[in-house]
Amino acid sequence: MSPNISPTVAVIGGGISGATAALHLAELGLNITLIEKNKGLVSGPPICHLHAGGNLYREISVSQCIELLKQSIDSVRLFPHTINQRPTIIAVPHTDGGDPNHLLERLDQIKSCYAQLVERDPRNKVIGEPEDYYRLIFREELDELATRAQPSNPQTIDDWLIPFAKHTDLDGLKYPVVAVQEYGWSVFRIAATTSLALEALPNCTLLTESKLLSMTEKGDKWELTYSDREMNTHSFVVDYVINACGYETGNVDDMAKLPRRRMVEFKAAYVTQWQQSDEKWPEVIFHGPRGSVDGMAQLTPYVDGTFQLHGMTKDITLFDDGLVSSCQESSQPKLPQRLINKINNGWREHERLTRSERAIRHMSRFIPDYATATEYGVPLFGAQQIPGDDETLRAADVTFSGHHYARIEVVKGSSAYEAVRKVVSHWGLFDYKNHTIEELHPKSQSMSAQQVECKACQLATERGYPVSLAKYYGSEI
Numbered sequence: 001m002s003p004n005i006s007p008t009v010a011v012i013g014g015g016i017s018g019a020t021a022a023l024h025l026a027e028l029g030l031n032i033t034l035i036e037k038n039k040g041l042v043s044g045p046p047i048c049h050l051h052a053g054g055n056l057y058r059e060i061s062v063s064q065c066i067e068l069l070k071q072s073i074d075s076v077r078l079f080p081h082t083i084n085q086r087p088t089i090i091a092v093p094h095t096d097g098g099d100p101n102h103l104l105e106r107l108d109q110i111k112s113c114y115a116q117l118v119e120r121d122p123r124n125k126v127i128g129e130p131e132d133y134y135r136l137i138f139r140e141e142l143d144e145l146a147t148r149a150q151p152s153n154p155q156t157i158d159d160w161l162i163p164f165a166k167h168t169d170l171d172g173l174k175y176p177v178v179a180v181q182e183y184g185w186s187v188f189r190i191a192a193t194t195s196l197a198l199e200a201l202p203n204c205t206l207l208t209e210s211k212l213l214s215m216t217e218k219g220d221k222w223e224l225t226y227s228d229r230e231m232n233t234h235s236f237v238v239d240y241v242i243n244a245c246g247y248e249t250g251n252v253d254d255m256a257k258l259p260r261r262r263m264v265e266f267k268a269a270y271v272t273q274w275q276q277s278d279e280k281w282p283e284v285i286f287h288g289p290r291g292s293v294d295g296m297a298q299l300t301p302y303v304d305g306t307f308q309l310h311g312m313t314k315d316i317t318l319f320d321d322g323l324v325s326s327c328q329e330s331s332q333p334k335l336p337q338r339l340i341n342k343i344n345n346g347w348r349e350h351e352r353l354t355r356s357e358r359a360i361r362h363m364s365r366f367i368p369d370y371a372t373a374t375e376y377g378v379p380l381f382g383a384q385q386i387p388g389d390d391e392t393l394r395a396a397d398v399t400f401s402g403h404h405y406a407r408i409e410v411v412k413g414s415s416a417y418e419a420v421r422k423v424v425s426h427w428g429l430f431d432y433k434n435h436t437i438e439e440l441h442p443k444s445q446s447m448s449a450q451q452v453e454c455k456a457c458q459l460a461t462e463r464g465y466p467v468s469l470a471k472y473y474g475s476e477i
Contacts, residue, residue: 008033008238012252015044017408018244019194020416026204027441028430034206042191044246045382046269047413048300050185052127059392062106066113072414076126079193079439081452085474087160088283092174094286095294100174107134128181136176148278153476155438169371187472192455197444215255244408247383250332258401266322266335268381270309270359274373277305283371286366297363306468308361316359378464398422
């Protein structure tokens with residue numbers, strides 16, 4: 001290839017992995033073609049927080065927590081207008097067998113790592129001051145905070161704790177409770193940022209509502225054939241292929257004849273409205289054994305009294321036969337048809353209402369007043385891949401097979417940027433030298449918060465969700 005000709009890369013899949021990959025590669029000046037079967041980008045499984053330290057997952061290793069911390073920091077710098085700046089409260093109920101003090105050693109290690117990253121580069125200070133990364137709160141403090149009125153623009157951890165102290169069944173918890181600078185992450189503002197940037201980059205071709213039909217090696221290149229929204233068939237040749245198809249990554253592996261073991265898990269979160277709430281809540285995690293009736297309950301706040309709920313039980317967020325593995329015949333794990341029908345055709349109203357009501361009841365075990373909340377629209381749902389055969393894996397990024405073929409295999413969205421950087425380095429597509437994240441992405445960095453939020457609200461409406469999920473939520477600067 002002539003040194004004056006930019007390589008061509010096909011990115012298959014426009015979820016957070018594919019959209020991030022296409023954005024980064026196009027900003028570097030490569031010629032990108034992105035194929036996405038849906039109408040828009042980043043419309044897959046629910047994303048509601050960064051996982052800046054992996055504190056929601058007690059079962060994962062410290063090394064995974066630190067990897068998620070680093071990846072989350074880079075993601076905030078790449079997508080500065082997608083963060084909801086509010087803390088997360090981690091509580092251990094008496095119904096859970098855990099001890100909140102067991103979190104402390106890990107939290108100290110993550111805090112130390114964050115401080116080192118900020119010392120190395122002040123631009124990494126994106127989730128507050130390192131010394132404030134976490135704080136322990138005891139019962140006496142919560143009893144006192146319950147007597148206060150919350151300021152209209154909460155700034156301190158104490159400010160954010162007030163509604164939690166007032167409404168939570170404090171007798172049902174073990175102490176201390178932990179407050180962590182784990183910020184929210186808006187899936188709709190991620191979709192807005194990548195859509196606006198890629199549409200404005202002349203070296204990126206967006207093929208939405210398009211389906212990959214086949215791919216074949218042609219010497220040192222790949223020929224891809226796809227059908228467009230009018231069902232017309234087209235083919236093109238590229239130098240490199242990135243498989244970023246999320247839970248359907250195995251289908252492309254099968255086309256490429258490059259097998260890979262993986263699992264797929266279908267999960268859902270439920271959109272509810274609690275009109276009784278006129279305060280700004282933090283995100284709250286009530287730990288519990290996954291898959292049991294006491295499974296973890298997660299309350300994620302948005303504007304206008306809108307809350308997203310997870311309940312890690314088999315009749316709320318998890319599903320019977322919702323975790324499946326690949327086999328020798330195919331790299332694509334096979335979900336039950338009823339779950340495939342949800343992904344392709346949406347939910348039946350009865351099941352949507354029933355599971356939303358169960359999620360509300362589950363949360364009201366810990367926040368009794370939440371029993372007055374109501375279902376508020378389409379669940380946030382989808383399937384995520386887990387490469388390999390360890391269902392507890394949370395920090396994953398990319399693998400390479402064959403010739404000029406890469407799979408971006410993220411479990412958490414914050415891993416997507418590191419994954420594409422590894423692709424670039426592995427294939428020698430760009431010399432990063434000392435360029436900062438900000439310098440490498442002039443198009444996406446040039447957008448204003450207002451532009452991103454306006455586009456995000458438009459996407460939420462088009463997809464049938466309340467615009468409250470797309471708006472900024474958190475401390476006003």
